[in-house]
Amino acid sequence: MRSHSFITAISIGCWLALALVPNQVNAQMMGHNAKGDFGLLSASQPPPGWYLATMYYRYDGDQLRDRNGDSIAVDPEEQGEIDVNAYALGLWWVTDVKIFGANYSAMLFPAFTDNKLEVPILDIGQRTDTGLTDLYIQPINLGWHTDRADFMAGIGIFAPTGRYDAEASDNLGMGMWSFEIFGGTTLYFDKAKTWNFATTAFYEMHSGKEGSDMKVGDILTLEGGLGKSFMDGAINVGIAYYAQWKMSSDDFGVAGLPPDLNLGKNKVFGLGPDITIPIATKKKLIAMLNFRYFWESGARSSLEGNTFVVTASFPLPSVPLQ
Numbered sequence: 001m002r003s004h005s006f007i008t009a010i011s012i013g014c015w016l017a018l019a020l021v022p023n024q025v026n027a028q029m030m031g032h033n034a035k036g037d038f039g040l041l042s043a044s045q046p047p048p049g050w051y052l053a054t055m056y057y058r059y060d061g062d063q064l065r066d067r068n069g070d071s072i073a074v075d076p077e078e079q080g081e082i083d084v085n086a087y088a089l090g091l092w093w094v095t096d097v098k099i100f101g102a103n104y105s106a107m108l109f110p111a112f113t114d115n116k117l118e119v120p121i122l123d124i125g126q127r128t129d130t131g132l133t134d135l136y137i138q139p140i141n142l143g144w145h146t147d148r149a150d151f152m153a154g155i156g157i158f159a160p161t162g163r164y165d166a167e168a169s170d171n172l173g174m175g176m177w178s179f180e181i182f183g184g185t186t187l188y189f190d191k192a193k194t195w196n197f198a199t200t201a202f203y204e205m206h207s208g209k210e211g212s213d214m215k216v217g218d219i220l221t222l223e224g225g226l227g228k229s230f231m232d233g234a235i236n237v238g239i240a241y242y243a244q245w246k247m248s249s250d251d252f253g254v255a256g257l258p259p260d261l262n263l264g265k266n267k268v269f270g271l272g273p274d275i276t277i278p279i280a281t282k283k284k285l286i287a288m289l290n291f292r293y294f295w296e297s298g299a300r301s302s303l304e305g306n307t308f309v310v311t312a313s314f315p316l317p318s319v320p321l322q
Helices: 004-020
Strands: 048-067 083-099 103-111 109-117 128-130 137-143 149-159 176-188 195-206 219-230 235-246 266-278 284-300 304-317
Touching: 083 137, 235 284, 266 304
Parallel strands: none
Antiparallel strands: 048 083, 048 304, 083 103, 083 109, 103 137, 109 128, 137 149, 149 176, 176 195, 195 219, 219 235, 235 266, 266 284, 284 304
């Protein structure tokens, strides 16, 4: 089998497709950055090559919290299911080109969803037919590797390719451009790199929404986790987390938000198990599968629920094992 660092690095491809899934459940207007799209090795770039990633993402909202954390009654029988399903397929290209000592890479990921992407507190459970949502592009992704740490930084862009009309109730996109800057570190606590802890920060900014004078506030998201690898890094198991805060207030334009719905800037935290396992023959690594589940807590001005993610990352071509 290849070295621990090679197999472990490939496993982080499992989160690639998740970055484009819209953040579907806020009491305020939503941004693009999904909660739970990064995990145990959130700041580790894989070795040079091409990677294909597929993903299924499911969110179930159990209850709505106000600015004090108190539950606001929601009746799914009257207002519909508070959930979202999303699917994605994309590519990540990691090169041997060095910029400031880091490997340069880029990625492109389209996705599909089935839930209204606007302000769900105003119309909880608004479902639509599954369709194309907004496109995620990372034109710059830089990765550094040392004996005891990995580092990653770059910029991402969400393009408004999903269906959107300011007056419609069946939007699949968000009608705006989003720009994010990100950076993070994966630390290894032992020489063999069997214990790892990672944190990556994403800061998201937005343009105004098409056909209106509304603008989403800036959003900060932290993601990562603590993990332990086995079988020379082929399996990685641990606890993943996310935390998301609205850093500046939304601008609802001239009309504003009704006083009884002006609940304050939202935040929420998630924690749960994360496991990555290989799919391989005796001679080749075909793919890495990742399963991740989060229970949310500490929500303010937001829905609080559970997130389930399944991803598969395929190195192109498959990787020979030694």
